[in-house]
Amino acid sequence: MATKASRAAARLMISPAVLLLLGWMIVPLALTLYFSFLRYNLITPGAHPFVGWENYYWFVTDPSFKVAMVNTLQLVGGVLLITVVGGVIFALLLDLPMFGQGIIRIMVIAPFFVMPTVSALVWKNMLMNPVNGIFGQIAKAFGFQPIDFMGQIPLLSIILIVSWQWLPFATLILFTAMQSLDREQLEAAEMDGARWPSRFIYIVLPHLSRAITVVILIQTIFLLSVFAEILVTTNGGPGTASTNLTYLIYVSSLLQFDVGMGSAGGVIAIILANIVAIFLMRMIGKNLDA
Amino acid sequence: MGRIILDKVTKSFGEVEVIPPLDLEIDDGEFVVFVGPSGCGKSTLLRLIAGLEDVSGGHISIDGKDATEIPPAKRGLAMVFQSYALYPHMSVRKNIAFPLRMAGLDKAEQEKRVMQAAEVLNLTDYLDRRPGQLSGGQRQRVAIGRAIVREPAAFLFDEPLSNLDAALRVGMRLEISELHKRLATTMIYVTHDQVEAMTMADKIVVLQAGVIEQVGSPLELYQRPRNTFVAGFIGSPKMNLIGGAEAEKMGAATIGIRPEHIEISDTEGTWKGRVGVSEHLGSDTFFHVQTEASPEPITVRTTGEKALEYGQDVFLTPRPEHLHRFDAAGLRIE
Numbered sequence: 001m002a003t004k005a006s007r008a009a010a011r012l013m014i015s016p017a018v019l020l021l022l023g024w025m026i027v028p029l030a031l032t033l034y035f036s037f038l039r040y041n042l043i044t045p046g047a048h049p050f051v052g053w054e055n056y057y058w059f060v061t062d063p064s065f066k067v068a069m070v071n072t073l074q075l076v077g078g079v080l081l082i083t084v085v086g087g088v089i090f091a092l093l094l095d096l097p098m099f100g101q102g103i104i105r106i107m108v109i110a111p112f113f114v115m116p117t118v119s120a121l122v123w124k125n126m127l128m129n130p131v132n133g134i135f136g137q138i139a140k141a142f143g144f145q146p147i148d149f150m151g152q153i154p155l156l157s158i159i160l161i162v163s164w165q166w167l168p169f170a171t172l173i174l175f176t177a178m179q180s181l182d183r184e185q186l187e188a189a190e191m192d193g194a195r196w197p198s199r200f201i202y203i204v205l206p207h208l209s210r211a212i213t214v215v216i217l218i219q220t221i222f223l224l225s226v227f228a229e230i231l232v233t234t235n236g237g238p239g240t241a242s243t244n245l246t247y248l249i250y251v252s253s254l255l256q257f258d259v260g261m262g263s264a265g266g267v268i269a270i271i272l273a274n275i276v277a278i279f280l281m282r283m284i285g286k287n288l289d290a
Numbered sequence: 291m292g293r294i295i296l297d298k299v300t301k302s303f304g305e306v307e308v309i310p311p312l313d314l315e316i317d318d319g320e321f322v323v324f325v326g327p328s329g330c331g332k333s334t335l336l337r338l339i340a341g342l343e344d345v346s347g348g349h350i351s352i353d354g355k356d357a358t359e360i361p362p363a364k365r366g367l368a369m370v371f372q373s374y375a376l377y378p379h380m381s382v383r384k385n386i387a388f389p390l391r392m393a394g395l396d397k398a399e400q401e402k403r404v405m406q407a408a409e410v411l412n413l414t415d416y417l418d419r420r421p422g423q424l425s426g427g428q429r430q431r432v433a434i435g436r437a438i439v440r441e442p443a444a445f446l447f448d449e450p451l452s453n454l455d456a457a458l459r460v461g462m463r464l465e466i467s468e469l470h471k472r473l474a475t476t477m478i479y480v481t482h483d484q485v486e487a488m489t490m491a492d493k494i495v496v497l498q499a500g501v502i503e504q505v506g507s508p509l510e511l512y513q514r515p516r517n518t519f520v521a522g523f524i525g526s527p528k529m530n531l532i533g534g535a536e537a538e539k540m541g542a543a544t545i546g547i548r549p550e551h552i553e554i555s556d557t558e559g560t561w562k563g564r565v566g567v568s569e570h571l572g573s574d575t576f577f578h579v580q581t582e583a584s585p586e587p588i589t590v591r592t593t594g595e596k597a598l599e600y601g602q603d604v605f606l607t608p609r610p611e612h613l614h615r616f617d618a619a620g621l622r623i624e
Binding site for chain 2 (some may be wrong): 181184185186188189190191192193194198202203206207209
């Protein structure tokens with residue numbers, strides 16, 4: 001099929017789309033790079049002199065940068081841990097024959113359809129509010145001091161909210177993988193004397209490993225840029241307790257009006273995301289070969 | 291040792307009774323083949339013996355012990371699945387060692403037994419490969435290897451050759467028979483292929499709709515089928531079953547005659563007919579002859595040299611000593 005002529009024609013035909021996508025990416029990227037080397041603050045109008053690496057220097061040495069980095073990693077790691085473990089458990093449960101299977105499956109997927117801002121607000125006001133929230137009421141009913149989620153454990157609260165949003169995604173992927181597991185393999189293992197925990201460790205988990213890597217890769221890319229949930233709940237606070245890298249860039253460029261500093265942060269975030277992506281690609285590549 | 295007795299075993303899925311009460315005895319060291327058309331319950335029966343399905347009624351005993359409530363792993367049986375069910379992420383070595391590892395044997399013993407099994411099955415060169423890198427026949431042997439290492443009381447085979455191509459199937463058939471002779475362990479083998487059943491079995495169990503139609507050695511079944519179902523199912527090409535006036539002449543509702551027990555002649559015979567399609571196999575030739583005796587063409591088997599034209603008139607004569615007679619209920623008349 002693929003003759004020289006047809007390949008040339010194919011290249012010609014996809015080139016407008018490729019060029020459009022390239023332009024779409026290159027222009028903002030180039031502008032961000034350009035701004036990151038300027039002293040460009042919206043409250044000091046006038047010239048925007050070229051300052052070299054100064055913006056980068058100040059961004060990285062800012063004490064909140066280190067906090068933001070740690071928070072970003074904790075956020076990503078925490079959510080991944082909860083969603084992967086929870087997703088495997090849900091996948092196993094959904095795989096069991098039960099009454100109302102169809103409805104239950106749809107309900108499990110549902111949180112994924114809720115917008116991040118909405119779900120974060122619902123969690124903040126309906127569930128986690130220490131006075132009116134359901135958790136607070138339950139705690140009071142049992143005579144405990146209600147927890148002020150956003151004040152006392154802001155990062156953990158955000159991790160919980162984001163996990164709730166991403167659990168359906170992990171469940172969906174892992175459940176599909178679960179369904180493709182050959183039942184005869186499980187039966188063979190049963191005949192071979194493997195009890196349930198052994199069957200899970202030696203048969204189910206290796207079968208799911210590929211799906212788990214896919215879940216980790218895709219989620220990491222999205223979780224590095226969690227923003228809406230922080231904006232509507234804690235505003236990065238108290239102090240910088242729940243500020244991640246994305247939120248720090250927002251603070252620099254839109255609260256401190258420092259376009260140069262924000263751009264420098266953006267470039268650092270891009271580099272960070274690429275490093276993670278390279279690691280994950282290698283990991284996944286290894287896993288997909290087998 | 292592997293003496294298996296089924297006592298009034300039944301199985302229902304919901305309302306549907308797949309296996310009505312069924313009795314069967316399998317002696318130690320026997321090669322028993324369950325054969326029947328698809329959906330006759332032969333695989334279900336095997337899974338009941340394995341313990342992968344729970345019986346709805348009756349008892350299964352293995353070596354004199356009631357095994358009805360014993361979980362599959364404790365029954366001392368090993369099973370080879372149709373899809374082989376190898377563990378794709380483990381090497382051949384680990385696949386074969388898996389049951390031993392689950393039994394908690396020490397590494398040296400595991401290795402020793404794996405090597406023994408690999409030698410028996412010619413797998414020594416492939417021990418470090420993954421199942422995905424093996425051919426169908428090799429995978430089949432790995433699956434058998436995984437069964438052998440456990441030194442089970444009996445082997446259960448669930449249509450193990452149906453995923454192989456024709457040439458390999460004949461080879462594996464011989465290998466499994468050879469293995470049975472060497473190990474002298476009870477083997478229960480499920481297939482829908484009557485050729486496999488005839489060539490491998492000590493004892494064939496013919497099933498239809500969960501009911502045992504006949505149990506016996508391959509030749510018993512071939513020479514003295516108990517009813518029309520067994521008569522039509524065992525043997526290739528199929529036995530000619532003729533009803534109507536011709537059968538009534540001989541005092542039966544149906545008469546049966548195997549293709550090799552019919553004389554074919556150009557000049558005289560019992561039934562006049564016209565030659566239809568001929569199939570030349572080299573060693574044999576099958577003629578499909580349209581006669582007035584039955585609406586279906588009658589299959590005749592002759593030596594390979596015999597040649598007849600399409601549309602040629604011939605006469606067929608069944609050998610009376612090889613005629614099978616069946617009554618209206620389809621049962622054999624002695």
